[in-house]
Amino acid sequence: MISPVTQQHSSDHVCFADIHRLLALFAQGLAGRYLHLKLVEPEDAPRWNARMTDQASIFLPAQIRNFATAQHNLGAYRIAVLHQIGYWVEGTADFDLHHFFAASSRPVLLRRIFFAIEDLRIDTAMRRRYPGARADLERVLAHALANRSAISLMPSLPALIEALVQFSLGAPRAALVAGDSSGLLDGLLDAAAAVQSMDADVHDSARVSLAICAQLEYLGPANEELPAPSIAKTTAVVDGKPDGEFEPGSEDTEHGAALHVEFRGDTASDKAFWRRSGRPFATSTREPPPAAGAVIEERSAGQQTLPVRSSVTAVQPREIAGPRSFLYDEWDYHRQTYLAAWCRVFEHRLRGEEFGFIEDVRRRHSTLAHHVRRQFGFIKPQSWRRVRRTSDGDELELDGLIEAVIDRRTGHASDSHLYVRRDRGLRNVAAAFLVDMSASTDFALPGSATVAKPAGATTQAAPSGLYLYGDHDVPDPVVAPQRRVIDVSKDALALMCDALQALGDSYAIYGFSGDGRDNVEFHVAKDFADKLSLRTWGALAAMQPRRSTRMGAAIRHALGKFARETAGIKVLIIVSDGYPEDHDYGTDRTDREYGIQDTARALWEVERAGITDFCVTIDPAGHDYLRRMCKETRYLVIDDVTALPHELTKIYRTLTAR
C-alpha cells in the first residue's frame, strides 16, 4: 500500500482507526446489511489485497496515504468499500462460483480471468450507481494503473491477463493492443467490453470469462508463470481438485505479485460465494447457510435485512410441563442482527427454609439496617400532584369556575370546590433487582471467616484412640461461615426489602445464571405481586452461586416482568460481579465483546421501554466493560463488596427520587 511515490504524502494519510465507524455505517447504509470492517493484519500487509472480502466482512488497510490530500485518501477508502460491497450489491455473491470454477479444466486460470472481468463490470456499475464517487474511482484506478508492470516484458499468457486487468483499470485500449505480441488481445478486449453494458450481470461475466479462457487455454505451457497468489493453492485444495497448473514454486512470481489491484481485494477464497451456493464453509454451528434461492428472493424483494423488531416481543411461553420457559432473541453484534428465539430462559421459583434469614441479617448488620431504614425514611413522595376541585388551593380551577358561574346563572346549585392544590403525590415506583448468581459469586471475601473457640476447649490435640466418643473428644472450633460475594448481595437485598416495605414501593428480586443458550436460569425470589413474607426471606436465603452469566437474556426476561406494572417510575438494578460470560455466548468463548454487546443491547431495550436501568458491579475491572454496556451515569463499580448495602441504598434513592 505504501509505494515510493506515496510516501511523500504521509502527512495527509488517513487511518482506518479514525474512520472505522464512519465507514461501517457507510457500508451498512449502501449494502443494506451490516458488513464487518476488519483491519488487514500486518503480516498480510504485503499482500493485503490477497483477500479482502469474506462472509460479511470488508478488509481494509490500516492507513492510506497514496494521495496528496486527506480527502483523496478518504476517498480511496470509500472506493475500497464500494468495490467490495459491489460483490453483494451487483450479484457476484449470489453466483455459484464454486461449481463454475470446479467445472473448468483450468480453474485457476478461469478464476483469474473471471475476476478481471467481474471487477471491470463492478467498477463500471459503480460509476453508474454512485456518480458522486466517480472522481475518487478514477483517481484510485489511475494510481493502481500507474503501479502495474508493462505487459511487453511478460510472457504471453500472463501478459494477456495483465492486459485484461489494466483494461479494467482504464488503460487505453490502443496502447495495450500495441504491446501485444500474441495477436489475441484485441479480440479479448472486445469480449471484455461487453460486461460494461448497463444490463450486464454476473452471468455475462461468467460467459465472457469462459470464452476468453477457451482462447487462452492452450496458449503456452500449463504452468507458464501465470500469477498465482498463495490463496490459489488453498482454493484448489478446498475444491478437492488440485489444479495442476500451479506448482508451489510457481507462486508469487514477480508477475503474480503485480496481478492484484489494491482496492478491489481478491476473491480467491470465495467464502461468501460458496455460502450463497449452499456449500458449507463456516465452522459455526449457529445456523445453516441460507439457500441461494432464498437469498436471491430476499434481495429481489428489496427486503430490509437489518432487523428493527425488539427482542422483547419474542417472548413465548413453553408448552411442556415443568419450569416455565421463554424464548428470547439475542443480539449478534458481528452481524448487527437479532438471532431469533435464540435463548431459552427457564423461570424457577426459589424456595428455601431459612425463614429466619432476615433476623440473622439484622443481627449481623444492626447498624447498617438502622442506617438503611433511616435513609429510606428520608425519601419523600417523588412528585407533586395537582389536586383539582378542592375547597382551597394555590390557584383557581378555571373549568370549575366557569361551570359554577353557569350553574349560578341557570339557577342551579353551584359547587364551591374551585381551587387547584399541589400535593405531594404518592410514591409510584416499581423496582426490580436482578442479581448475578454465577459461579464467580462463590468467591470468598478475604478475612471474612472467623474462628471462635468453643467453651471449655483446650489447645491440646485430641489423642487418637479406638473410641469415637469419650472424654478425649474435643469439639471442633466454631467457624463462622466464610462470607462470599453472593452472601453480601443477599444481605444487601434483605436490608433493601426490609426498608422498601416501609416505603410502600412495589419491588421484585430476581437472580440469574445458566449454562448455555438453551438453559438460562431466571430465579424468582420475590415477584412484584408477592407480599413480603417468611417465604420471601427463605427464597432470598436460597440464592446460591450456580453457573454462567448470560446477562442479556436475563435482562430481557426481567423486562417482561415490568409489563404489568403501571408505576410511573420503573427501575431495574442489576448487581453482578463480572462481565457477561457463557460458554456459547458468541462463537468464540474468548470473545467478551459478544456478551457485552448483547447486554448493551438488552439494556437499550430496557431504556426504550421507559425503564431506568442501573448496573452495580463488584469488579475492579468493571469500568472496562461497563462503559461499553451502559451510559456513564448508569453504572457503579464497587471495589469493596461490603459497601454494597450502603451503595445500593444510595442508588435506589437517587433513581426513584425524580
Place this chain on the structure above:
Amino acid sequence: MQEPWYLPLADEVRLFEAAYEARLPVLLKGPTGCGKTRFIEHMAWRLYRQIDSPRRGLEVPLITVACHEDLSATDLVGRYLLSGDETVWMDGPLTRAVRSGAICYLDEVVEARKDTTVVVHSLTDHRRVLPIEKTGELLDAHPDFLLVISYNPGYQSVLKDLKPSTRQRFVSLDFSYPGIDIEATIIAHESGVDPALARRLAVVGEKVRNLREHGFEEGVSTRLLVYAAQLAAGGIEPRRACDVAIARAVTDDAEVQKSIAAIVDVLLP
C-alpha cells in the same frame, strides 16, 4: 377545493372506500412522514368533493385533530362557554363531525389522554352515537360520519400503545415508506425537481433507512426527502439540501451525520 395529490402504494384507496361504504372506522398505521395525512385528505376529497359525490354540499368534509397529551374528552366533545351574560354550548371537533357527517381524523391518537380514546367507543360500533354528558344529549351520528384515527407504532413507547378494546374497533391500514420508483415520483411531483434527481433522493432515502438502528428508529421520511428536493428546486446545492433536510434532521450523532453525508456524496452526481 383542489384534489390533494396522492399516489397509491397498494390497494389502500379501494379499501378505504369499501370501509367508508360500510361506515367502518379506520385506523391508519405507519411511520412519520409516510403520507397518512395526505391519504386521508385525498380520501376526503374523493368521497366528498368529486362531481358525482352526493356529499358535495358539506362545507368541511374533513375535521382533523392533532392529539396531544393534554387533549381531553371535553376538548373533543365540547364545552360551555360564557358569552356576555349567556352560557353557550360549543361543539368540539368530534361533535361537529358527528353532526355534520364529516370525517373526523384523530391524528396520533395515542398521544391523547385515555378518556379521549374511550369517548369514541360508542361511535365505532353499531350504535354510532356520541353521548354528550354536559348537555345530556345522546347524539346519533350523521349517516355520512366516519371516524379515522392514526398512530405510529414505531416510536410510541409501550406505555402509549392503543388498548385492545380501542384497537379492535377499527379496520387497520398499514402504511410504510414507498419503494424507490413511487417515492421518486412523489418527490418529483411535490418538489418540481427533475426525475433523475428525484430518483437519486429516493435512493438516498432507501440507503439512509438502512441505518435506522443507529439513533433514528424511523429512518428518513418521504416528507424529509421532499423537503430536500424542495430546497434543491429552490437553488440550494443538492448535497447541502440533503445535509440540512436529511442528515441533520434525523440524528444528532455527528458520526452518523457524516456517514449519511458520505452516502449522499456518492449517490448524488
